Amino acid sequence: MTDLDIAEVANRAGVPASTLRFYEEKGLIASTGRRGLRRQYDPGVLERLALIALGRTAGFSLDEIARMFAPDGQPRIDRRMLSDKADELDRRIRELGVLRDSLRHAAACPAPSHLECPTFRRLLDDVTESKRDSRHLRSPLN
Amino acid sequence: MTDLDIAEVANRAGVPASTLRFYEEKGLIASTGRRGLRRQYDPGVLERLALIALGRTAGFSLDEIARMFAPDGQPRIDRRMLSDKADELDRRIRELGVLRDSLRHAAACPAPSHLECPTFRRLLDDVTESKRDSRHLRSPLN
DNA sequence: GTTCTACTTCAAGTCGACTTGAGGTCAAGA
DNA sequence: TCTTGACCTCAAGTCGACTTGAAGTAGAAC
DSSP states (O other), X not given: OOOEEHHHHHHHHTSOHHHHHHHHHXXXXXXXXXXXXXXXXXXXXXXXXXXXXXXXXXXXXHHHHHTTBOTTSOBOOOHHHHHHXXXXXHHHHHHHHHHHHHHHHHHHOOSSSGGGOHHHHHHHHHHHHHXXXXXXXXXXXX | OOOEEHHHHHHHHTSOHHHHHHHXXXXXXXXXXXXXXXXXXXXHHHHHHHHHHHHHHTTOOHHHHHHTBOTTSOXXXXXXXXXXXXXXXXXXXXXHHHHHHHHHHXXXXXXXXXXXXXXXXXXXXXXXXXXXXXXXXXXXXX
C-alpha cells in the first residue's frame, strides 16, 4: 500500500487539504479510503490534480473539468474542446498584447495628460466599442 | 445643457444602468444632477467609463481604478503602476502562450491517451511545480 | 387628470472557488 | 493511559462585481 496521506498530497500538489476535500465533494477526485479518519489517496491523484490545475489556468471551470473525466476516471479530453479553448486563448493573448503595449506607451508618453495622447485615446475608443458589441456574451478568462 | 440621461449613457457605454448606479455608489463616476429622479451625466463620463473598462480588462480592480482618479476627477495614472501592470501582463501572456501551444498539441497528438504524451506530461509537471512555488501569492488576472 | 413607463432606492441575491469556524475523533508518542 | 495534534464534518462566510426584486415616483403622452 503506497497510498498517500491527505497531508502528503496537499504538500506535493501544492494545494491546501481543504481544497482536496472540496474537490472530492465535487467529484473531481476520489480517495481510496481512510486510515482512521484520514483520507488516503492513490498516487495517481497527483496527476489528476495537475490536470485540474492545468484546466483551471486554461480558463476551464471546475464543472467543465469534471466533465472531462470519464466515469472510469480516465481523462476523455475532447480534442475539439481543446482546440476551441486554444482559439479562445489566442484571442485573449492578442487582446492582452495590445493592452500591454498601450500601457507601456502610456507609461512613457510625454503628453501632459493621457487623455491627450492619441494612442491612448484610440485604445479607449476600442474598449468602448468592443463593450458595446459584446454586451450579450460574457467572456471567460476574466 | 448637453447632459446625457442615464439610459443614453448606458447605451453609449455599453453597460447596464444598474452598473452606472453601482459605479456612482463606489465613487467611480458622478452624475451632474437629476431631471426628476433620473440621473444626468456630463458627456465626459463616457471617457471615464472607457477608462474604467480599460482598467478592468488590464486586470485592475475597481478599487485600484478608483485610486487612479485624483479628487478633482482628473486621471492621475501612476506611470510606475502602468509599467508594473504591463510586466504582469507580459508574464501572463507568455504563460497563456505556452498553454495555448500545449492545448493545440494535445488536440492533435496521436498518443492514445494524453497522459502518455511527453509534451503533455511535461506541461502537467510544470503546472504542479509552479503551484507549489507560488502557494503564498495569489495571482491577479485569474 | 390618468396612465404608462422608465426610472428611483435599498436590501438581498448570485456566481465560482474556496476558506473558516465550531465542535468532534482518532492514531501515535510520552 | 493520557495527551496532543492533525485530521474530520457541516454550515456558513468571503471576495469582487454586479444583478435582481419589491415598492415607490415623476415626466410625458393621451
